[in-house]
Amino acid sequence: MNQKLPELSKAEWAVMKVIWKLNKTNVREVCEELEESQHWAYNTVRTMMERLHEKGYVSTKKVGSMYFYRPRVSRREVAIAAFDSFSEKVFDGAVGPIVSYLIDQDKLSESELAEIRRLLKTKEE
Amino acid sequence: MNQKLPELSKAEWAVMKVIWKLNKTNVREVCEELEESQHWAYNTVRTMMERLHEKGYVSTKKVGSMYFYRPRVSRREVAIAAFDSFSEKVFDGAVGPIVSYLIDQDKLSESELAEIRRLLKTKEE
DNA sequence: GACAAACTGCTACACATGTAGTATAATTTG
DNA sequence: CAAATTATACTACATGTGTAGCAGTTTGTC
Structure with missing residues (x-):
């Protein structure tokens, strides 16, 4: 794999x-x-x-x-590898600012935002 | 620009x-x-x-x-263009799943998560 | 001012990528 | 089965990318 x-x-x-x-x-x-x-x-x-x-x-x-x-390989796996390579190339691996940008500029739909809120809750300790 | x-x-x-x-x-x-x-x-x-x-x-x-x-151009502006092109190429422009993935796989630091939570609050109506 | 170091001008070259073409073999159809 | 259609085999070629080299000029140093 x-x-x-x-x-x-x-x-x-x-x-x-x-x-x-x-x-x-x-x-x-x-x-x-x-x-x-x-x-x-x-x-x-x-x-x-x-x-x-x-x-x-x-x-x-x-x-x-x-x-x-x-x-021979899953799309998810390839997409993740591509994302890692891209974020390293462009953001030196710091993906936080990307996400902030996406949220700030309303690049995400309401349902996507909801999903993110849900995930964030699961990360709360 | x-x-x-x-x-x-x-x-x-x-x-x-x-x-x-x-x-x-x-x-x-x-x-x-x-x-x-x-x-x-x-x-x-x-x-x-x-x-x-x-x-x-x-x-x-x-x-x-x-x-x-x-x-001649700002890094931010170029990074955004690169991101758009990348997300189109790899995710057909659907960036929500990327963000979900990043959060889910703990690719974000605590402070980045905090920043995201803060931004999300500002998007709440 | 001679020599060395740094810089510019021009060139090169292999491998990747986008975008096929031609010639031939197999398959379908009348 | 002969012709038309569709696949495969092989080849091509311009432009992009990584990675410099060489020759000549300018500059800094003794």
Whole structure:
């Protein structure tokens, strides 16, 4: 689970998110799913999926002559690693100010705020 | 202020953070400041600073035959843009779960939690 | 003023990333 | 089965990023 994978680029993230969503899929399906938002050529998506495979994010299985892909790591786990790396890069690891900023600038919905209040209560001793 | 600058790479962030810290500086000073953490060659730092200039993050002034650099944008502003881009890429813009995660996993110090509680109070109606 | 140290101007180069194209093989369809 | 469609195999190429090097100029020091 924790084998320190190479980081994902922006385009790789977009593709990987679809793979997480569809769970077991192929190039065409991912391509269709991204049609609206990115409209990339089939081969572009395929290149991304191959790179995700090389990087260890997806496994592939050849069924007949066709390939299927599925995630090898959970989205949560990858998102957390990405967040850690990002917060180190930008905030030197100090995430408190980020959260303060988000709350202060009303970037959170009412329900999210409620959830945060609830969590905070559980942290009270 | 809001001219949509190209994004910064990891190495550029490291250099830019020093420039923000020193405010008006030159290659040598930045190089020294980074000695411990990165130990890059002088020319490596210089390349970064030139790229930061091309990207619009710093202004340069030639005094005699030497260049001085200073930030053209605030760190806060750049950090916010980076955060927005990151949260879009990784969380599709939904930042609530990030915050929940941070609180839940005790990534925040007691004083940060206190600050968050305080902010939350101000948001209560 | 000669020499060394520091700085500038210009260039380089490998690997990553975005974005495919071409040629060929397999599959579906009339 | 022949043609059309769809996949795969392999390749490409511009731009970005990390990481400098070299040659020449300016400056500081004896």
